[in-house]
Amino acid sequence: GQQLNQSPQSMFIQEGEDVSMNCTSSSIFNTWLWYKQDPGEGPVLLIALYKAGELTSNGRLTAQFGITRKDSFLNISASIPSDVGIYFCAGRGIGGGSNYKLTFGKGTLLTVNP
Amino acid sequence: GAGVSQSPRYKVAKRGQDVALRCDPISGHVSLFWYQQALGQGPEFLTYFQNEAQLDKSGLPSDRFFAERPEGSVSTLKIQRTQQEDSAVYLCASSLGGNYDGYTFGSGTRLTVV
Numbered sequence: 001g002q003q004l005n006q007s008p009q010s011m012f013i014q015e016g017e018d019v020s021m022n023c024t025s026s027s028i029f030n031t032w033l034w035y036k037q038d039p040g041e042g043p044v045l046l047i048a049l050y051k052a053g054e055l056t057s058n059g060r061l062t063a064q065f066g067i068t069r070k071d072s073f074l075n076i077s078a079s080i081p082s083d084v085g086i087y088f089c090a091g092r093g094i095g096g097g098s099n100y101k102l103t104f105g106k107g108t109l110l111t112v113n114p
Numbered sequence: 115g116a117g118v119s120q121s122p123r124y125k126v127a128k129r130g131q132d133v134a135l136r137c138d139p140i141s142g143h144v145s146l147f148w149y150q151q152a153l154g155q156g157p158e159f160l161t162y163f164q165n166e167a168q169l170d171k172s173g174l175p176s177d178r179f180f181a182e183r184p185e186g187s188v189s190t191l192k193i194q195r196t197q198q199e200d201s202a203v204y205l206c207a208s209s210l211g212g213n214y215d216g217y218t219f220g221s222g223t224r225l226t227v228v
Contacts (some may be wrong), residue, residue, distance in 0.1 A: 003155065003156055003158070004156075040221060040222075041221050041222075042118070042205050042207070042220050043157065043205075043219050044219070045217065090156070100145065100147075100170075101159045101162070101170070102157070102159065103159075104156030104158070105156050106154070106155055107155075107156055
C-alpha cells in the first residue's frame with residue numbers, strides 16, 4: 001500500500017539538541033498528523049494540522065503543514081531522553097474513504113543520548 | 115478500562131493455522147479501525163466499522179482476512195490459513211464518532227507465523 005516518504009529514517013542525538021524530521025507525499029492531504037510510538041505500544045497523536053501553511057506547537061514540539069499540502073515537518077526542541085521512540089507522519093484526504101483512512105510514513109527512529 | 119484493549123498481545127501460529135485477534139474499543143466509541151504494521155513500516159489501513167456496519171474493507175490483503183463487529187462494540191479480526199507474510203503487528207483503533215483525529219490506538223497484537 002501507499003506510504004509517505006519520511007526522513008530521516010533514524011537519528012542519534014545528544015540530550016538538549018533540536019531535531020527536525022519531514023514527510024512528503026505525491027498526493028494532496030487535507031490533514032497532517034504526527035504520532036509517536038513507543039516499543040510495544042500503539043501510536044499516540046502528538047499534533048494535528050488542518051490548513052496549508054499552518055504552524056502548530058505542543059510544548060517542545062512544532063509542526064507545519066506545507067503550502068503545497070504535500071508535505072509536513074516536525075521539530076522537537078531541547079530533546080530529553082523520554083523523546084526516544086518512533087515518530088510517524090500520517091496524512092488524511094477527503095472524499096470516499098479518505099476522510100477516515102490514514103496513510104502513514106515509514107517512521108523516524110529517534111535515539112537520545114543522555 | 116479507559117483505553118483500547120487488544121488480545122492476545124502476542125500470538126505465534128504455525129503456517130496454515132487460523133487465528134482470531136480481539137479488540138475491545140473504548141466504551142461508546144462508534145468508529146473502529148484495524149491497521150496492519152509490518153516490521154519497520156508504518157501502519158496500513160485494513161478495515162473500518164461504524165457501529166456494527168463494516169463500511170470499508172478495501173485494505174484487507176486477501177479473502178483469508180475477515181473482520182466482524184456484530185454488536186457494535188468488540189471486534190474480531192480473523193485470518194484463515196495464515197502465511198508467513200501475515201506476520202505483523204495488528205493495531206485496533208477507535209474514535210467517538212466523526213472526530214477521526216481522536217483515534218485511540220490499542221497496543222496491538224504481534225502475530226508471528228512460523
